[in-house]
Amino acid sequence: MTPLLIRGATVLTMDAALGDLLDADVRVERGRITAVGHGLADAGAEVLDAHGMLLLPGLIDTHTHMWQGPLKGLGAAMWGMADYHRHIFSLREAFTAEDMADATFATGVEMLDNGITTALDFCHNVMSPAHAERSIEAHARTGQRVLFAYGMLGSIDKLQAEHGWRMEQVRGLARTQPSDPAAMVRLGVALASLEYAGLPLFRQEVELARELGLPMSFHQNVAGQVHELHGAGLLGPDLLPVHCNPILDAELELVAQAGCGISFTPESEVGDGRDTAVIARAHRRGITPSLGVDVPSRVALDLFSQMKLTFWLLRQEEAAAERAAGRWPLARYPGTPRAQPRHLLEYVTVNAARAVGLGEVLGRVAPGCLADLVLLRPGAYEPSLGDPAAHVVLQAGPQDVDSVIVGGALRKRGGRLLHLDRDEARAATRRVRERLFPVSVPALEKP
Ligand SMILES: [Zn+2]
Known part of the structure; x- marks a missing residue:
């Protein structure tokens, strides 16, 4: 798996020691986060430009x-x-x-x-x-x-x-x-x-x-x-x-x-x-x-x-x-x-x-943690003033999820899934519905 270097994000590390970092980089190798900081070397890594985006734990x-x-x-x-x-x-x-x-x-x-x-x-x-x-x-x-x-x-x-x-x-x-x-x-x-x-x-x-x-x-x-x-x-x-x-x-x-x-x-x-x-x-x-x-x-x-x-x-x-x-x-x-x-x-x-029993290795953007990360665009308009965490909680939605990384593997980039087609998931849903409701979908009683 090629190492990743995420460049220039506002990083909400959720780690007590690291806090929030502006214009920061995160390096990912072999499924783990190996470095968080400023001006990290990108030797041998695929670089993801994350300027203007929020980076948070998955x-x-x-x-x-x-x-x-x-x-x-x-x-x-x-x-x-x-x-x-x-x-x-x-x-x-x-x-x-x-x-x-x-x-x-x-x-x-x-x-x-x-x-x-x-x-x-x-x-x-x-x-x-x-x-x-x-x-x-x-x-x-x-x-x-x-x-x-x-x-x-x-x-x-x-x-x-x-x-x-x-x-x-x-x-x-x-x-x-x-x-x-x-x-x-x-x-x-x-x-x-x-x-x-x-x-x-x-x-x-x-x-x-x-x-x-x-x-x-x-x-x-x-x-x-x-x-x-x-x-x-x-x-x-x-x-x-x-x-x-x-x-x-x-x-x-x-x-x-x-x-x-x-x-x-x-x-x-x-x-x-x-x-x-x-x-x-x-x-x-x-x-x-x-x-x-x-x-x-x-x-x-x-x-x-x-x-x-x-x-x-x-x-x-x-x-x-x-x-x-x-x-x-x-x-x-x-x-x-x-x-x-x-x-x-x-x-x-x-x-x-x-x-889920992974408190030591998951849920933070910190060296040693599993590289499960989300890059959020702050929306089509100007981002919130103040705490970026408040922007995530009160302003953001799934439509803002630009990139998703799990275990160091890039699964979504630029709003598109990379490893599979959404059509596969849609087809799976349709198959279940056709088998469960071959004639018609049951309706709840009308009020
Ligand atoms: Zn339940």
């Missing part, structure tokens, strides 16, 4: 069900979880292994195109061993870095009966999976939801994942579950709870003590009508949240939108607390406001890297 999504990508639009008019279970989740059983391959590929390509260089694929549709195998194969073709979180939640009524082969397959996959943190596709475990599986099954899954050294994630949708896990001695920094909307304050303290992050999926949670105050409650306690798209059936594969929405949800909760304390109109009391736009960029880089 964005990391920590919770998306990637098999749902071809269902885009189907969830648009849903109201609450009952609709989701009836119209989206129920389609799980209709997906073949072939559908999983096509859907996973199409979703990964679109995410990569939008600057999401790493995703935690919470694959809760492993209905046969082939479903997992084909999904992993598809991930290997997209160029995106992936933590494939193997879904332990099969058909709810057959959880116990089918638990054995899933545990065995995880063990088998772990044997063939490279343990190198630089591997493009790593294995993790998407634990069965505690409310369906019960503690004994859940414990078996956690113990297996720990024995094999695999990161874990789970949907945390019921108050009291974190207490239960703490009581069972199962909480740990390798466990990523998702959503956590009903979590109790004392449970958030346990999450903080255990060193877990949380994955917050703002658009999905607002869409479900959940209480989104958890993000401010977690932020206040020093927990390191990360973000996810969650349900592509109604949320665009775009972390810029998720950053922006989360920032305003944080501000909304803080303002509500101020009003409740009788401090109105808003003014700058010591310690307020807590949330700044730059925090949101931390959520999708350094925090998210930690959440």
Whole structure:
């Protein structure tokens, strides 16, 4: 792989020691960042002129069900979880292994195109061993870095009966999976939801994942579950709870003590009508949240939108607390406001890297880190004044992603994917839809 020299960017390193650098260069060799600074030598390197652009770590999504990508639009008019279970989740059983391959590929390509260089694929549709195998194969073709979180939640009524082969397959996959943190596709475990599986099954899954050294994630949708896990001695920094909307304050303290992050999926949670105050409650306690798209059936594969929405949800909760304390109109009391736009960029880089078990080597533009990078054009008009991180969070969108580099490989340049054609992803989506809905697409009830 030819070394790369990215020349003249405004670099948001997200590294505490390096900070932001103006008109700076980044050198990439053998998949890693080898130098960050000014006036670096370009000997033997392909030079990317990045003057006028922002260079940041590749964005990391920590919770998306990637098999749902071809269902885009189907969830648009849903109201609450009952609709989701009836119209989206129920389609799980209709997906073949072939559908999983096509859907996973199409979703990964679109995410990569939008600057999401790493995703935690919470694959809760492993209905046969082939479903997992084909999904992993598809991930290997997209160029995106992936933590494939193997879904332990099969058909709810057959959880116990089918638990054995899933545990065995995880063990088998772990044997063939490279343990190198630089591997493009790593294995993790998407634990069965505690409310369906019960503690004994859940414990078996956690113990297996720990024995094999695999990161874990789970949907945390019921108050009291974190207490239960703490009581069972199962909480740990390798466990990523998702959503956590009903979590109790004392449970958030346990999450903080255990060193877990949380994955917050703002658009999905607002869409479900959940209480989104958890993000401010977690932020206040020093927990390191990360973000996810969650349900592509109604949320665009775009972390810029998720950053922006989360920032305003944080501000909304803080303002509500101020009003409740009788401090109105808003003014700058010591310690307020807590949330700044730059925090949101931390959520999708350094925090998210930690959440997928790569905190030491991913999520920063620093020597030694994996070379997963995004170059953003500041838009067709003049860039923002002030903090460039605020520009990324509040002004930028996927249309501004000029270049994408993953593991040192240039995957997108000048707004065009280099290693594959978007038509391949479009065709994969069409194939899934033709197989799933040979006659017509199901419509939600009219209002
Ligand atoms: Zn989810």
